[in-house]
Amino acid sequence: MPISLQKGQQISLAKEAGPRLGVVRMGLGWDVIKKKGFFGFGAGEQAVDLDANALLFDASGQLREAVWFRQLQSADGTVSHSGDNRTGQGSGDDETITVDLSRLPSTIQTVVFSVNNYTGQDFGQVQNAYCRLIDTQGNKEIARYDLSAQGSHSALILASLRRSGSDWTMTAIGAPSRGRTFQDNLPDMQTYVS
Helix, strand or coil, X not given: CXXXXXXXXXXXXXXXXXXXXXXXXXXXXXXXXXXXXXXXXXXXXXXXXXXXXXXXXXXXXXXXXXXXXXXCECCCCCEEECCCCCCCCCCCCCEEEXXXXXXXXXXXXXXXXXXXXXXXXCCCCCEEEEEEEEXXXXXXXXXXXXXXXXXXXCEEEEEEEEEECCEEEEEXXXXXXXXXXXXXXXXXXXXXXX
């Protein structure tokens, strides 16, 4: 049974998924905004373009690499992005980022997952938004974090995976930020990587 994470909660991935955990996938999902209209006029759907990011930091808190819709894979292939979903239509995860923890270079201490709303709506308008961490071996959901109705910000620092010896710990951050891409959020992330 997956853990429903609360802001600030931390879990050991080895404890939750087992010591053989190797590859995880962060799934981001959301639905289009349904507009009600006035007496049946103006009703419809509005596309939402949320963008998932994985930012790789070293022990000194320096950003070493970013995997996002403009760079779908890390240089060594240990982190990969499924591609940009610009609408939120369909069921299930709309964007995913896969991280091979067993092959991630030892110089990478922290992986931060974040999301930006490229179309600019705030998270109070985005419906059914969530992120979840999945053990790809057996496709087992480890943890889930609800993002909808979070407030009037256009970006969110979701969670971090931090190396802890041979284990990794996941922390639900849930910190609001602003901006269309991860570069706008880097100053807000420093608290969580150093």
